[in-house]
Amino acid sequence: MINDDHPVPLLSVRGITKSFAGVHALRGVDLTVRAGEVHCVLGQNGAGKSTLIKTLSGVHQPDSGEIRWAGEPTAITDPVAALTLGIATMYQELDVVDGLTIAENIFLGHEKATGGVLHVAESNRVASELLTRLGHGSISPSTEVSRLSAANKQIVSMARALSHDIRLIIMDEPSAVLDSEEVKNLFRVVRELTAQGIAVVYISHRLEEIRQIGDRITVIKDGRSMAGGLNVAETSTPELIKLMTGRDLANVFPAAGAVSTDAAVVIDVDSLGLRGQFSDVSFTVRAGEIVGLAGLVGSGRSEILETIYGARKPTSGRVSVGGRALRPGSVRAAVDAGIGFSPEERKSQGLILDEPIFKNVTLSSFARFARFGILQERRERAVAAEQIDALELRPADPDRSTRTLSGGNQQKILLARWLVHGTRVLLLDEPTRGVDVGARAEIYALIRRLSAVGTAIIVVSSEIEEVLGLADRVLVIGEGAVLATSPATDIDEHAVLDLVMKGTAA
Template sequence: MLRASACGKGSRAGAVSCYVRPVIKVDHQSSLLQVRDVTKSFAGVRALRGVDLDIAPGEVHCVLGQNGAGKSTLIKTLAGVHRPDGGEIRWRGEVVEIPTPEAAIELGIATMYQELDVVDGLTIAENIFLGHELARGGFTKRSEAAKQTRALLKRLGHSNLSPHAEVGSLSAANKQIVSMARALSHDIKLIIMDEPSAVLDTEEVKNLFHVVHELTSEGIAVVYITHRLEEIRQIGDRITVLKDGRTTAVGLSAADTPTPELIRLMTGREVANIFPPRIPVPADAATVLDVRDLALDGVFEDVSFTVRAGEVVGLAGLVGSGRSEILETVYGARKATNGSVKVGDKALKKGSVVDAVKAGIGLSPEERKSQGLVLDEPIFVNITLASMKKFTKGGFTDDRSARKTALEQIEAFELRPADPDRAARTLSGGNQQKILLARWLVHGTRVLLLDEPTRGVDVGARAEIYTLIRDLAAAGNAVVVVSSEIEEVLGLADVVLVVADGRILRTLPSDQIDEHGVLDLVMKGSAA
């Protein structure tokens, strides 16, 4: 018996390409892991206020919740990173304590964090046995490690990978396989996966799901944490929902629980129409950004498009198609080998971020934490970072003026918590994205380049960011959006550029194509 595919009529296939998960018969009477009324506080702030969870062997149990709901604290508690203040954890019916990550592994619990903990400079085999090396007489048994690594990779359907390959040379998807193999090198009964599909393309997500199925068919349970609600229909058996550190639902059926109900349980409100209505772009709207015959050797070529004032242009395609590199080249972070970029009447110097920013271009990068924000600096510094000249007098920064400007943006963007001196690192993904939008608004940007603007952002915050993007366009800005989620591109953009293998295959209004049409073009274009 097969679970109905989420790629059927009327479905959204932007993140996953028609994976059909076999139904797993779950024995809910013999729980593997039970969490009862677990609480946890940090410096007086209650992160968990009474969380319940019930995991059965061989199931995929999805844990949903907005940023700040307590998901990370919960999984770190199960992983032995945090010790709960109250409540009870039972493993196979017995009350247990998990004081350290080593204790979690000994029980049979492994955790794959969103930021994968692999070491790029080591080989696959060295990563898999890191911390529990196979050794005899003080010497590492390299041949035995390689043999066991091959067996683990074969078990995960990746026998093509060499145990001796350096992990730094692998794709994000293959690094995940290494992390899974490391878990399976122990006697693991439960794997916790935190946003495992966040950096994967369509085919990689499909492969991930097949690997998860193979694990559950062996009786291994998987706790799957995701912001992509469409994924749970294909991968999940049951769902637990968290909100504000509390459990609002435990063990819901992934197949039978309507999406609006899940959103209500996560947010406490109805989010009916997540994409705001489009405001028609006037026919006489001025062209703000003009890209002509842009090329970057070995990456993309002959890229041409325009963006008018008030218009949102979206780039749709698979990871590796050249979408992000196009944005980075327009921004001057990469030096084009051919073509031109103009903002209004000004032609930009190739490979000059300074020239692009002066002309009014702002970039929100795909990796906002490492490339867009100074995480340990306060919010007000991050918001005013691109406009420091405005807040400098006599060689000294006018922090008072910068704070005042930042506070205005904090209110306008409804940043939470509304504390200009709070470190950017402590904010949720949605609020970090708002900081970047606020930064370029303060700078007076005319062109906004947004690369994966909602990656790692929960459903409630996504609706807010979509509204902000549309409001910025309505104010006369030109906006270019790149997203791995085709639904997002179609929901936000007025015009869609379909990209594959560094080429623009088609340019057309977003209301003249659907997700299946985009995927069809992309797959044909990639095969050409």
């Protein structure tokens, strides 16, 4: 419920700038948020969205510009000051603490205690109420957070935000780790909040989500706001893409190439099973073919990829590449056979954040860059620079530390790594998580190009549209079993969801 009559907006930001050691992350951003609205912030990877919200949550101090809160010029000096004003933030990189319980995470920094005595039962009770409100009442608040999926960690992050008395909640790409059912649940909560007059700043690269939940949009490009407070209903998707990228983008998905049925089978997954996770998964992928696995979070999709890669040891079945069975549970055997893997959680599984970009790009190809056992950094840099160009990675500097890159740019590094390495089979788990529309189209085209030269590709995505748009053939996965196999052109989003729901209910 937007309060349009109220003359003073809840939050008004004017001309905010912020630089980091020569990088101009924000060059002049305006943002006006009204009570009770969902205000979406859109922009390409590296545009400055996360930096903007960190100036509102007290993590960064702006170099210049003005922030008004309920009409009053306000300095948000640190995260506690933000919470005191009533601004809570769910960060893009989940910041829950693994070693603590859900309840401890929720009340971290504002523990329920008197005279130094912690009220554990009381914390658990309130935490439980919050989880129930978020549609997850079945999770025990005393569960240690390390045991939760990324989606459930997101729920904890939201519960923590709601444990404060808030007037504005900022969500930085909350849906990136959620599947379509979880997103519905998130939107239900968002609507409850706005009905109480709480404002939501919502960041997402998925334009269809913004259509569903957003009231107004501010577009940021290269650290500047391009358009402020556009009405969602009055702005077309091509217009938004143009504002974000400065160019027109007709088709996000490239046309599928016709895969010859004579093409050799590259990888054969035969009755693969992992006790308690999935069973009897069989399929083959031919040279030049893209097979997509569609299903909800927790359906076993990622575990299937990890088992094919040898990171988990199957309890039944086998994987063969080029007709030769691989030693089960051996990453070495998989890599030697030509399997590459871009994992779902790039932070923990794929990137060495303190190394420069070029090191991460060449990580799997050391042998190629070594002479007499010595790495030739000049050649590594040159190869990385080519990839930076091809993928439009920003900043275009091979020596930049990977840690400070925006999420989408980190994802591109993982793909660049396998491009440089060259693989017969490429396993991609959520290849465009957190990637903006422009870069997405580039990544899709790149995946297509890889298949055109004969790479067999298996892709997992929680965005059904992505699986259908990218794959030649789709396997629908539910509760650890293959529910259906279909050419991508013969199945639509509804049919996939139908199968998944029935499969799950059974």
